[in-house]
Amino acid sequence: MNQHTLSVLVENKPGVLSRVAGMFTRRGYNIDSLAVSPTEHPDRSRMTITVDASRFPVEQITKQLDKLINVIKVRDLDPANMVAFELGLFKVSTAQAQRAEVLAIVDIFEGKIVDVTRDSMIIQATGTTGELENLEALLRHNGLIEMVRTGVVALGRGEKTT
Numbered sequence: 127m128n129q130h131t132l133s134v135l136v137e138n139k140p141g142v143l144s145r146v147a148g149m150f151t152r153r154g155y156n157i158d159s160l161a162v163s164p165t166e167h168p169d170r171s172r173m174t175i176t177v178d179a180s181r182f183p184v185e186q187i188t189k190q191l192d193k194l195i196n197v198i199k200v201r202d203l204d205p206a207n208m209v210a211f212e213l214g215l216f217k218v219s220t221a222q223a224q225r226a227e228v229l230a231i232v233d234i235f236e237g238k239i240v241d242v243t244r245d246s247m248i249i250q251a252t253g254t255t256g257e258l259e260n261l262e263a264l265l266r267h268n269g270l271i272e273m274v275r276t277g278v279v280a281l282g283r284g285e286k287t288t
Contacts, residue, residue: 130177130184134172134173135199137170142197158178159278210255213250219246
């Protein structure tokens with residue numbers, strides 16, 4: 127897979143997310159993950175979009191994004207020069223026999239138990255996409271009930287703005 131992480135700085139206005147998503151739909155591009163959040167400037171938001179550029183060159187995707195009204199800046203982040211993480215919440219069945227094993231897995235991944243009932247617990251974990259995929263795989267063998275992940279958020283390293 128030819129995974130790319132795009133940082134898209136946009137005006138913080140209604141309809142911008144819809145226009146960006148619409149562009150991906152019209153061009154037949156697939157979004158692997160999408161996270162949108164405010165920035166240090168209240169009039170701007172940052173979209174972090176991960177895409178598989180195997181079918182379409184990433185340059186083609188960035189050029190199409192650049193053409194959109196409300197898009198201020200598009201940057202294809204260099205994996206060696208960025209910090210990228212995801213947040214995941216995992217609800218796991220915790221029969222007494224499994225509880226110790228689940229707690230050991232959570233400890234290994236530096237996760238946190240954020241909710242516990244008699245029959246389940248919710249685990250919060252942050253890490254790279256690969257780390258959360260590994261955690262998910264282990265939890266599937268220990269009664270994973272449901273999960274949700276935020277998608278990647280990323281910033282370029284150094285003083286230069288992303």
